[in-house]
Amino acid sequence: MARQQNKLTDKAVQAAAADGQKRRKLADGGGLTLVVKPSSKVWWFRYRFAGKEKTYSLGSYPEVSLKKAREGRDEARALLEENKDPVLYRRTETIKNFEALENTFKAVAEKWLELQRGQLADSTISVTRRRLTNWIYPHLGSLPIMNIEPRLVLQVLRKIENKGKYETASRMRQRIGQVYRYAISEGLADRDPSADLRGLLKSPGSKNRAAIINPDDLGRLLRAIDAYSGQPASCAALQLAPLVFLRPGELRHATWSEIDLDGAMWTVPGQRMKGTMAAKRAGKVPDHRVPLSKQAVDILRALHPITGHRPYVFESIRPGRPLSENTVNSALKTMGFDGETMVGHGFRATASTLLHEMGWTPEVIELQLAHRQRNQVAAAYNRSARIKERTAMMQQWADYLDTLKKPKKNVVPIKSASK
The missing domain is CATH 3.30.160.390 (Integrase, DNA-binding domain)
Known part of the structure; x- marks a missing residue:
């Protein structure tokens, strides 16, 4: 020039x-x-x-x-x-520049979250928004999404790691990546800065949920549950949890329309079972049948006059809403069983461990736990063909729990006659 x-x-x-x-x-x-x-x-x-x-x-x-x-x-x-x-x-x-000021990370993330309604469960959206609000928005929320560099994202995730929350840090990296993929598709960003961070975060590892598998300790817990004084729906949920060993969300969202007390069968719709929203909409998540033992039917019959006129079996003190996700765990803590000892989800591990010791075949136990099977044809067959075995198992399990409630030592598991 x-x-x-x-x-x-x-x-x-x-x-x-x-x-x-x-x-x-x-x-x-x-x-x-x-x-x-x-x-x-x-x-x-x-x-x-x-x-x-x-x-x-x-x-x-x-x-x-x-x-x-x-x-x-x-x-x-x-x-x-x-x-x-x-x-x-x-x-x-x-x-x-104007668009950059309008399209901050928080603004775009909130748009992405709204689009997930119907794709993700409401509880998942709620947890994701809470984590973003607590961990990500204070640092990245007000910044134009186009201008955020990988180094800054890593600094934010390191803050989460430094508090020992490795799983949260890993999950937040995934969510940031999902927000950026949406932003790129809308022309609001050119690249995903979280993609450069693969392998840089500490592995969250696997941590089993706390569960009691010792018969004597389980007996102590069952006696504490029977003695627990709370609102009727909370007490019934606590008493039923070890008998049916469903996932906590499947239990607390139960509706009376799903339960046949005369036929002693609870059919949880596939839409409420674990699985992606896409799979549920496509009908690929099957209904889950839960044979109800005599003890389980008695608990539900006692609760029916209280909540039977409304949809939810375990209705909270706020009419028209189910118990909160923290109700069972909070009650367990009140009884002296903290999160390192026992949680609501732990009843599944308790049942699985002790039913194996009782001699029940793994296939029957896995079916009752509603664990996913790779062979969907076999899964469809097993759901109907093995219901008699599962019914017998659930009744024997309930009888076994009754024996544990008696304050005696060295309880020997009942051996299954079904092989």
């Missing part, structure tokens, strides 16, 4: 005045002109683009000094060298 022959000086610019009511133009060279009006002084850059003469405003003096005006002129001429129109380029950049 040819060197500009500058003509103006700071003193000349400061002293410049209009000629009466007429404006004056003072050229500095290279297309830069100071337009002096009676009430203002404005910098212009005059240029030709695509055969047309155009004017590019560089601001007013003294806010924009002679030095700054020359820098603006040189930047504009550099754009012309790249065959870019300075005026159009500035308009485009202004729009981009």
Whole structure:
């Protein structure tokens, strides 16, 4: 680019005045002109683009000094060298900057979360939003999503790791990646910064949920449950949990329409079982049948006069809503069984361990636990063909739990007659 022959000086610019009511133009060279009006002084850059003469405003003096005006002129001429129109380029950049301010990470993440309704369970969306609010938004939420670099994302995730929450850090990296994939599809970002962080976070490892598998300790827990004083629905849920060993969400969202007390069968709809929302909508998650022992039926019959006139079996103190996800765990803590000893989900591990010791075949136990089977054809067959075995197992399991409630030592597991 040819060197500009500058003509103006700071003193000349400061002293410049209009000629009466007429404006004056003072050229500095290279297309830069100071337009002096009676009430203002404005910098212009005059240029030709695509055969047309155009004017590019560089601001007013003294806010924009002679030095700054020359820098603006040189930047504009550099754009012309790249065959870019300075005026159009500035308009485009202004729009981009405005969109960047509007499309912060939090704004885009919230849009993504709303799109997940119907794709993810409401509880999953709630947990994800809470984690984003607690861990991510305070650091990345107000930043334009287009401008966030991998190093900054890693710094935020390291803060989570430093608190020992390795699983949360790993899950947040995944969620950030999902938000960015949505942003890229909408043209709000060019790349996913979390993709560069694979392998850089500490492995969360696997941690089994706390569960009691010692018969004597289990007997102590069952006696504590029977002695627990709480609202009827909470007490019934606690008493039923070890008998049916469903997942906590499957238990607390039970509706009376799913339960046939006369037929002693509880059919949990596939839509409420574990699985992706897409699989549930496609009908690929089957209904789960839970044979009810005599003890389980008695618990439900006692509760029916209290909540049977409303949809939820285990209704919370707030009408029309099921028990909260923390009800069972909070009750266990109140009874002296903290999260390191026993949690609501632990009843599944308890039943699985002791039923194996009682001699029941793994296939029957796995079917009753509703663990996913790779062979879907075999799974469909087993769901119907082995219900008699599962019914016998559930009754024997309930009888065994009754024996554990009796305060005696060295309880020997009942051996199954079904092999």
